[in-house]
Amino acid sequence: MNILNKLLLVFILFFAGCNDDTTIAFYSWKTKCKIKNDFKYPMYIKVLDISKSSTIKTSCKYKKPYTPVVYIDNNAFKSNKNISKIVLNTIPKNTKEVQFDCDWTPSTQKKYFKFLKTMKSNYKYISATIRLHQIKYKKTTGIPPVHSGVLMFYNMSDFKSFDTRNYVLDIKEGQKYLTKFSYPMKLDLALPLYSMASVFRYNKLVKVIDDIKAKDINKNFLKLKANKYEVLKTHYFKTNLLYKGDIIRIDEVTVAMLKKSIDIMPFDFDKIIYFRYSNLKDWDIKELEKL
Amino acid sequence: MLNSYILACGGSSGAEISIYKIQIDKNFIDEALLKEDIKNPMYYYSNIKSRTYINRKEYFLKIKSTLEDKELDKILNNFKDKNIQSSFFKYRDVIYKTPSYHGNLNNNLKILKDSYENEMIAFFKLRYAHMMCSVYHNLHRYKDEIKFIDSLDRNLLKNSIVWEWIDSFYAGALRHEKQYVKAAYLFSKVFSTHISDSYVGYYDFLIKTDEQWNELLKMAQNDEEKIVFHFLRSINPKNNKLEELKLMTSINKDSIWVKRLLFTISQNIQEIINYNDTKEESKNKIINDFMQYLSEYKSTNELGDFLYGYFMQLQTKKLSTIESVKYQKLLDYLYYISNIKKLNEKEISTKLQNILEVFKTSNINKNLKLITMDKLSTLYEEYSLKQELAYFYRDHYQYDFRMRYINIDDMNNLLKLKNKPNKTYIENLLITSPAVKIEKDYIVLIKSIDHTQKFEFKKALAFAKQLPDVKQNFSDVYDWGKKNRKRASRENPFKIDYHRGFYTQIEFLNTMIKLKEVLKVKPNSATDNFLYANGLYNMSFYGNSSMLGIMYKSSTAIIGNYIQSILEAKKYYNNALKNTNDDEFKAKILYQLMKIDLIETMDEIGAYKEDSYNYRSKYYDYINYKKFVKPLIEHSTSYQQHYYDLQEYKKTKYYNSIKQCVSFEYFK
Numbered sequence: 001m002n003i004l005n006k007l008l009l010v011f012i013l014f015f016a017g018c019n020d021d022t023t024i025a026f027y028s029w030k031t032k033c034k035i036k037n038d039f040k041y042p043m044y045i046k047v048l049d050i051s052k053s054s055t056i057k058t059s060c061k062y063k064k065p066y067t068p069v070v071y072i073d074n075n076a077f078k079s080n081k082n083i084s085k086i087v088l089n090t091i092p093k094n095t096k097e098v099q100f101d102c103d104w105t106p107s108t109q110k111k112y113f114k115f116l117k118t119m120k121s122n123y124k125y126i127s128a129t130i131r132l133h134q135i136k137y138k139k140t141t142g143i144p145p146v147h148s149g150v151l152m153f154y155n156m157s158d159f160k161s162f163d164t165r166n167y168v169l170d171i172k173e174g175q176k177y178l179t180k181f182s183y184p185m186k187l188d189l190a191l192p193l194y195s196m197a198s199v200f201r202y203n204k205l206v207k208v209i210d211d212i213k214a215k216d217i218n219k220n221f222l223k224l225k226a227n228k229y230e231v232l233k234t235h236y237f238k239t240n241l242l243y244k245g246d247i248i249r250i251d252e253v254t255v256a257m258l259k260k261s262i263d264i265m266p267f268d269f270d271k272i273i274y275f276r277y278s279n280l281k282d283w284d285i286k287e288l289e290k291l
Numbered sequence: 292m293l294n295s296y297i298l299a300c301g302g303s304s305g306a307e308i309s310i311y312k313i314q315i316d317k318n319f320i321d322e323a324l325l326k327e328d329i330k331n332p333m334y335y336y337s338n339i340k341s342r343t344y345i346n347r348k349e350y351f352l353k354i355k356s357t358l359e360d361k362e363l364d365k366i367l368n369n370f371k372d373k374n375i376q377s378s379f380f381k382y383r384d385v386i387y388k389t390p391s392y393h394g395n396l397n398n399n400l401k402i403l404k405d406s407y408e409n410e411m412i413a414f415f416k417l418r419y420a421h422m423m424c425s426v427y428h429n430l431h432r433y434k435d436e437i438k439f440i441d442s443l444d445r446n447l448l449k450n451s452i453v454w455e456w457i458d459s460f461y462a463g464a465l466r467h468e469k470q471y472v473k474a475a476y477l478f479s480k481v482f483s484t485h486i487s488d489s490y491v492g493y494y495d496f497l498i499k500t501d502e503q504w505n506e507l508l509k510m511a512q513n514d515e516e517k518i519v520f521h522f523l524r525s526i527n528p529k530n531n532k533l534e535e536l537k538l539m540t541s542i543n544k545d546s547i548w549v550k551r552l553l554f555t556i557s558q559n560i561q562e563i564i565n566y567n568d569t570k571e572e573s574k575n576k577i578i579n580d581f582m583q584y585l586s587e588y589k590s591t592n593e594l595g596d597f598l599y600g601y602f603m604q605l606q607t608k609k610l611s612t613i614e615s616v617k618y619q620k621l622l623d624y625l626y627y628i629s630n631i632k633k634l635n636e637k638e639i640s641t642k643l644q645n646i647l648e649v650f651k652t653s654n655i656n657k658n659l660k661l662i663t664m665d666k667l668s669t670l671y672e673e674y675s676l677k678q679e680l681a682y683f684y685r686d687h688y689q690y691d692f693r694m695r696y697i698n699i700d701d702m703n704n705l706l707k708l709k710n711k712p713n714k715t716y717i718e719n720l721l722i723t724s725p726a727v728k729i730e731k732d733y734i735v736l737i738k739s740i741d742h743t744q745k746f747e748f749k750k751a752l753a754f755a756k757q758l759p760d761v762k763q764n765f766s767d768v769y770d771w772g773k774k775n776r777k778r779a780s781r782e783n784p785f786k787i788d789y790h791r792g793f794y795t796q797i798e799f800l801n802t803m804i805k806l807k808e809v810l811k812v813k814p815n816s817a818t819d820n821f822l823y824a825n826g827l828y829n830m831s832f833y834g835n836s837s838m839l840g841i842m843y844k845s846s847t848a849i850i851g852n853y854i855q856s857i858l859e860a861k862k863y864y865n866n867a868l869k870n871t872n873d874d875e876f877k878a879k880i881l882y883q884l885m886k887i888d889l890i891e892t893m894d895e896i897g898a899y900k901e902d903s904y905n906y907r908s909k910y911y912d913y914i915n916y917k918k919f920v921k922p923l924i925e926h927s928t929s930y931q932q933h934y935y936d937l938q939e940y941k942k943t944k945y946y947n948s949i950k951q952c953v954s955f956e957y958f959k
Binding site for chain 1: 500
């Protein structure tokens with residue numbers, strides 16, 4: 001790296017990314033949300049899960065104000081479902097902000113953006129989640145017509161590949177999407193708190209076990225390299241049947257990884273929304289605040 | 292190399308549990324190797340509805356025979372609420388279907404309880420008991436449900452199928468009450484012993500911890516029950532079948548469940564070899580692990596022995612030796628037929644006959660013939676009659692030979708083959724297949740059509756006259772299929788558009804003969820040239836009377852002679868055009884020529900041949916005009932010229948009558 005590049009990097013790291021005013025918030029993604037009413041951080045709660053065949057409303061007794069999030073499966077836009085009507089019937093028009101989460105593609109872009117325009121004319125402020133590929137290939141995927149976006153900095157690798165280093169958060173992989181960054185919209189940042197284990201048999205993904213960390217590994221496993229372990233004995237592990245010879249890869253996140261993720265962001269953001277509230281039990285919230 | 296389809300011929304999809312059933316029909320696994328398999332619950336899975344229905348129906352008929360109608364009515368009349376009566380107690384519904392629920396479940400439960408307690412007829416008493424379970428379940432009153440089922444008298448019609456339904460509810464209620472191990476045990480019983488709902492046992496068998504699993508193993512009354520637990524785990528697609536098989540084998544290597552799983556895994560491995568996108572390294576590991584298992588298992592079981600030989604051949608591409616003489620012969624033949632490169636019909640015949648002798652009655656007999664025909668179809672000369680017959684034999688469940696295009700040469704060759712003395716065994720197979728039977732009328736019909744296609748109308752007529760008389764009954768005539776012996780058109784073949792009429796083959800041929808005669812004398816007669824051209828055009832694939840000029844018309848393929856008569860028609864249309872001064876007439880002829888231009892262009896670029904059905908449907912689809920028809924038009928200078936010429940006759944009635952037609956829009 002030449003001096004000029006180093007200076008540029010210092011400049012980016014200094015001026016971009018986290019600033020003193022950055023606030024933290026959390027996503028709740030459960031269908032039955034159980035959030036303590038004395039929780040002091042802003043919440044983004046998934047209130048609707050809309051797919052081609054179903055619409056699931058979250059039941060939530062949380063009494064504080066929160067930002068409702070609507071998850072829309074991309075395929076829902078390939079049906080005749082009146083998504084606008086569902087949203088407008090569920091979320092009151094005087095809601096301060098509504099967030100939309102959809103992994104849209106060029107084939108659904110037109111419908112999704114039209115839907116967002118309708119939402120924009122009905123709500124004061126709308127935001128949308130943006131995936132890394134939508135940043136890199138913005139010319140093809142388009143810029144959603146919303147007031148601001150939230151960059152989801154997680155799940156950036158190939159889910160099924162045995163060679164994936166860390167499906168939840170792989171900074172090296174993420175950086176590939178952020179080179180020559182430019183995006184004509186105010187962005188906030190979403191970072192992961194969750195962990196999982198992917199089970200491979202004959203190099204093929206056979207199942208995923210949610211909420212597994214390296215600390216859960218016991219004598220029935222042999223550590224291979226990095227985050228991979230071989231199952232030594234056929235047994236039930238966290239209610240999942242694993243077989244002798246299976247290889248599991250544990251994808252988890254550390255504070256240092258979160259810190260690094262924040263440091264490499266080539267844009268200013270006011271807010272970090274952590275995915276998700278239900279994993280908070282494994283984290284020291286003060287450490288997250290300090291990041 | 293050994294044919295890699297010996298365990299299963301087709302691909303598969305859908306639930307893992309059903310693969311077993313789908314694929315067992317086409318394989319080289321002897322019934323004797325899986326002889327007890329008629330009791331396999333996985334068979335029931337695919338036939339669950341009909342089996343349940345049959346069981347209930349049989350049961351109903353049996354009980355009904357013991358009751359007077361009055362008695363049934365009396366029972367039904369006990370229920371004042373008509374809704375409940377009709378949904379629960381209308382006896383036909385009760386027996387044929389699972390009842391649906393209306394109204395307040397608690398009220399229903401009360402009524403059912405009274406009925407159950409007061410009912411004297413065992414059949415109804417048990418039905419009420421089942422319904423009560425169902426209502427308890429819907430009310431999530433699992434404790435009460437368990438208590439109620441525990442209180443039932445198991446001697447009440449103890450062989451009734453209703454007990455199966457009740458026991459499924461019982462297992463479900465236990466699971467809801469978190470008695471997971473007991474529930475899993477019962478679900479394994481549901482799976483392995485029930486006729487009507489064994490699939491429930493598969494879906495609801497659930498164990499989550501080592502402790503639960505060990506407790507379940509302790510509950511087993513014998514080794515077979517333990518093996519079923521493993522089997523249930525194995526058929527979950529996320530689990531490791533081979534590991535489960537090893538565990539099962541260590542308990543009792545001769546269990547039928549071991550054989551079932553062994554066969555299922557073999558099919559999966561073959562799927563991986565044939566279709567799967569698994570990486571080579573993983574694929575080899577999967578096969579090697581399985582081979583390792585088989586090498587230890589083979590000596591005790593002919594199935595294992597056979598599979599070992601099969602997979603060894605598949606891996607090493609060399610003939611493998613196994614202990615079983617019978618299956619060694621099978622492997623030898625399969626190896627032979629898979630590797631044969633040069634056609635020697637006599638040798639194949641002898642070898643096939645010999646192996647068929649060994650497997651006289653099993654499915655293997657049928658599949659050996661099919662696999663041989665499949666191979667022969669690659670050895671026979673391309674497009675030869677024998678190749679066609681071999682294809683046909685292989686697919687004969689789907690097609691009737693006569694549905695395929697057959698010309699006069701094929702016909703003669705077929706007859707020659709039929710009459711050939713000292714036919715080989717293979718030749719006999721080719722010719723004696725039931726669907727290749729060629730009847731006399733059919734031969735005559737082929738000859739008449741063949742001559743028509745060569746414009747030898749007199750010869751065609753001579754044959755057509757030998758066919759049965761055509762009555763003016765469309766359903767008789769318009770049968771392109773097996774019964775097709777008569778030909779006629781319900782359209783007028785001498786008109787350029789669709790005109791209702793009824794022309795028999797004989798009438799059509801007579802008219803064509805007359806027109807041909809007239810044209811010999813008056814070659815410049817515009818009208819006769821036009822009518823003759825219309826006849827030629829309409830007897831083609833595209834005409835309104837194609838039944839008169841082609842053997843078979845398919846909606847998905849262009850078969851046989853479809854362009855010659857069109858090209859012939861073109862000559863006569865041009866003659867007609869040259870010899871007329873009538874603008875109306877010219878407009879009609881030009882429009883016909885434009886149609887021919889388009890067909891010719893499609894023929895030239897091969898659009899029809901590649902994807903005839905899609906192409907044609909798009910051709911008729913105005914929206915797709917630009918994409919599919921426009922390039923054709925641009926390709927044809929002749930078409931462009933004819934279209935240009937037609938513009939001169941814009942004032943004609945004909946032009947104005949067609950300009951609104953969607954099809955005409957194409958030609959603009």
